[in-house]
Amino acid sequence: MTSKPALRNGAGIDVGGTFTKAAVVSAAGKVLREDRIATRPSEGPRTFVSRVAALLSSWRREGLSFSAAGLAIAGDVDAEKGVLRFSPNLPKFDGFRLRDELSARLEVPVVMDNDANLAVWGAYRTELYGRPQNVVGVTLGTGVGGGLVLAGRLYRGSTGSAGEIGHARVEIPGELCHCGRRGCLEAYAGSYGIVRRARRLLAQAPRAGRLVRALCPDLRNLEPAHLSEAAQKGDALARRLWAETGFYLAVGLSNLVLVFNPDAVLILGGVSRAGRWLLDPIKEYFKAQPFKTPFGRAKLKLADNPNAGRVGAALLALDQARPRR
Ligand SMILES: [Zn+2]
Incomplete structure (x- = not known):
């Protein structure tokens, strides 16, 4: 040109x-x-x-x-x-x-x-300015999706199904996923999986989660946003829940880091508003991996642009x- x-x-x-x-x-x-x-x-x-x-x-x-x-x-x-x-x-x-x-x-x-x-x-083009060559992205909403940028291009795989990290298995047998299987990442990090575990914890421990209950008195209306706010304000149950969610995300993402050796890992979607309560457990998990080089390279970034x-x-x-x- x-x-x-x-x-x-x-x-x-x-x-x-x-x-x-x-x-x-x-x-x-x-x-x-x-x-x-x-x-x-x-x-x-x-x-x-x-x-x-x-x-x-x-x-x-x-x-x-x-x-x-x-x-x-x-x-x-x-x-x-x-x-x-x-x-x-x-x-x-x-x-x-x-x-x-x-x-x-x-x-x-x-x-x-x-x-x-x-x-x-x-997010790759606007938040990372299209600079890194290899990026793994996960989208957290009701469901969990993902995408791969390899050598600066969107990688679709052979049938356009590449990057479907939401149905990668992170636990056996594990929680039930909307796809019908058990143990998928989505069953833990999708908003329905997060809320389901929160309700279970709250039912098991009637005295815990005081802030969660104050923010959402009718637990049928519970959303990840309530749990994010409760975690920011110091609620131990909400923080434990985000730590678990971060752990399962880290398990799923660490497999992608080992396979694709990305420059960056992008976490997108409203659930990422939990901020450090979600991000810190992933950072810790990455830091604890014995294979230092790929985890040292993969920069974690939260992106929360609804557009x-x-x-x-x-x-x-x-x-x-x-x-x-
Ligand atoms: Zn699934």
Whole structure:
């Protein structure tokens, strides 16, 4: 290349079961405009594509241009074909050529990938500035996902399933996971796993967790945010819970560190708001590993940008999209 390409914007679209959030993002990762629409999965994918295209086109008419777009979807995504193989939230979308339909409507190249991969790409580009070559990322939400950046590129594996750390086994037989198996990392570090263990501990020790109970008197409404706040304020039960969660995360992540020898390990998602109560046990576990070199290199970083999926979708689109044939 002889000349530097002009800075462009990308559109990022995060498709959820209830809401779809769209944004136009600068090449530097800044959100310039964003909005959300109801996904309405029952209306099917064609109507959905029309409504997303209408929203983005209305922004264009206001003068906000973009030269590529990215779709982030929770589920089994075939990034090569631009097709959703399976998503529990969007059953009518299975097999539909979502990427090409949206590309035809918007007349820009579109990339499509699962939301965890794109969230990791977003954090990689905006928080690590795309500098390290090898990064392992884990996304903590209701479920646990992950993504791998190897040699500076998003690594998808042979079927686009790479980086699915949430269902890597960290205990035998272990807690029951939403996937039906036992002992998956998600069953410990996903928000439902954290809350389930918290309720059990609180039931076993009626005098413990005073701050947790004060913050959330009806334990049916308990969320990781309550446990983060209680831990910050000194609650021993909440701190013990985060230490356990950190331990299981460390077990899962340490296997990835040994396999991929990354420069950095990114921990994304709202659960990461527990901060040092989650991070310190992982640091300790890494420090105690006998194989010093890879654990000495892997820098741990918490990233808590709720826009990471959309930003990552837009940036990957700018980074990777090829012109339509
Ligand atoms: Zn599982």
